[in-house]
Amino acid sequence: MKIGFIGLGNVGGKLAGSILRNGFDLTVRDLDNAVADPFLERGAKGAASPKEMAELCDMVITCLPNPAASAAVMEAEDGILAGISESKIWAEMSTTDAAEVRRLGDRVAATGAQAMDCPVSGGCHRAATGNIAIFAGCKRQIFERALPILATMGRRILHTGELGSASILKVVTNYLASANLATLCEALVTAKVTGMDLNTTYEAIRISSGNSFVHETESQVILNGSRDINFTMDLVAKDIGLFQALAERAEVPLEISPLLVDIFKDGLARYGAREWSPNIIKRLEEACGIDILAPGFPPEMIDIEPEEPGHEVIPTGRA
DSSP states (O other): OEEEEEOOSTTHHHHHHHHHHTTOEEEEEOSSHHHHHHHHHTTOEEOSSHHHHHHHOSEEEEOOSSHHHHHHHHHSTTSGGGTOOTTOEEEEOSOOOHHHHHHHHHHHHHTTOEEEEOOEESOHHHHHHTOEEEEEESOHHHHHHHHHHHHHHEEEEEEEESTTHHHHHHHHHHHHHHHHHHHHHHHHHHHHHTTOOHHHHHHHHHTSTTOOHHHHHHHHHHHHSOOOOSOBHHHHHHHHHHHHHHHHHTTOOOSHHHHHHHHHHHHHHHHOTTSBGGGGGHHHHHHHTOOOOOTTOOSSOOOOSOOOOOEEOOOTTOO
8 A cells, every 4th residue: 555644743754754664655745845855765755746645645644733734735726635536545643623624524535535534642752653542533444444554653543433533532632631731730830839849749640649641741841841742832722722612512611621721822922832832831930930840850752662563442342
């Protein structure tokens, strides 16, 4: 199977790297030619346009920063829709709006091709090693056809249902991660102000009921001071905005989510769109006149687990 990959950013570049590392025929494209060059040097091909890529490849993957970027790549005059055809697959790995991916999916289906949304979760460090988790929303036969490709990019792969279901679960899980980050910031600052040693505080949280994936990753780069989790405030704002919009359409009267949206709006205004997301803690550091730092923590997260072939995760209670 010939694979095309559009969007070689912080996550997309690592996912495309896993495909190439595992020996697949890969064609890549990014608006920044310099980002694509290392892939070309390692044997990947280039495409002059998304249309050309769709004509050449059996499966075209998009991994882009927002729904508008995906729509542009799909619907431009030289976009994917102009080149995709029967029996081919468009796989949307961007974090996007479920209604939008379904809209584009209908346009893909009109060409005779198939669409799936398959966003990832688990951090850039796991994307680099092929150990990230992948949600996949599509018809079962499309999932089974795509599974060998997904299994090169991720370790745990969950078929979530029809097209759009994966995007819903992606914004749900990103909302939870962002809420956890905000509460960890409050916990670390409160511990410091009340006289607690931050190394001890980190371990107390880690071995307790307060532990989480976010604590074991983002708290470490907070305490190091680098705050480099390879994810920026504008992306958090986009993700929690998608979650809030999803809930509003479903008429769910959320209480915590609007507060979280306001917190990150303030963070964007203070520190800029491309500030690392864990630096949302600076709002509290500045308010209290302290720095949340401790020795012995790494400046970035590196996945030390060996790369393993991916496998499908079967939900509890399902045969």
